[in-house]
Amino acid sequence: MSRSERLLTLLQVLRRYRQPVRGQTLADELGISIRTLYRDIASLQAQGADIEGEPGLGYVLRPGYMLPPLMFSRDEIEALVLGSRFVAQRTDDQLAHAARDALAKITAVLPQDLRQALQDTAMIVGPSIIGKNAAPTQQPVPLADLREAIRLERVLRISYQDGSGMQTLREIWPFALSFFEGARVLMAWCCLRQSFRHFRTDRILQCDMLESRSPKRRAALLKQWRLENAIPERLF
Known part of the structure; x- marks a missing residue:
């Protein structure tokens, strides 16, 4: 695992905890030493992550922190594209518009190679079945x-x-x-x-x-x- 991937994983782990979590617990989950964890916490704090705590007391990530343009895996990119395309095709106009906007925001902050991977993905959503089981065309209540x-x-x-x-x-x-x-x-x-x-x-x-x-x-x-x-x- 590269350092950027490790930092992203650490953020994701911290997001799961609403109360302070011990540094050793985080280190064990990531499979790294406690000293490496302390360095990674310091790096994230320097990048603007609102992580509170200190050794011996535990750490907590405060709500509202926006992820920096770190790495997504290829599988994560395909999941994002497939999900947004499904929402755009199968839900209502308001959610469809929101899905397209969200994907555009993600695309804008991706590194160039991952941006190309997102554009080239082969994940598609098939058309609705035509016939008695087709999705309803009329919706009396929005x-x-x-x-x-x-x-x-x-x-x-x-x-x-x-x-x-x-x-x-x-x-x-x-x-x-x-x-x-x-x-x-x-x-x-x-x-x-x-x-x-x-x-x-x-x-x-x-x-x-x-x-x-x-x-x-x-x-x-x-x-x-x-x-x-x-x-x-x-x-x-």
Whole structure:
């Protein structure tokens, strides 16, 4: 591992800890000596990283530090490109625009050889399947409104039409939005059914965000949903 890669890895490790972590713990995780760790901490501090602490007390990286233009691996570059292209093609216009802007910002600070690798990557997102499973072309309620309700943890009152055409009025506690090949699905606790329900967004005919917040936090709902559905955390 080169020194620049080691410094980047050290930053990533520090980001995982919210409380001060002992220098020896960091050194062991990186596979380096404690003296090398102290030198690397000093180097990052000199580059502007807001790392607080000292030997014997531990270290913590304060929020808000922007990564300098260090190295990305080829795999990381391909993951970034593929992810941004997926978002640009399969989500809503607002997120698509944000994905393109984010990739442009990353490209601007990459070294020339990695910038070329990003432009030459062969990672592509295939077109949506044409037919009955194709992604919906009409979206009665903007996805941005649903994402905002999830972010603010607000209760939604929706008019929903099921597959048979029957309409119901429901109050739900939304906690996640999933993007599939054939559908976009809002995941929520349904007060009418008193259980978790999955709502196709193209069947949400109307949506009002209420002033009240969800009685349960979004993270708690997601955790409970995972447990009930035996979904490993790494898959969602």
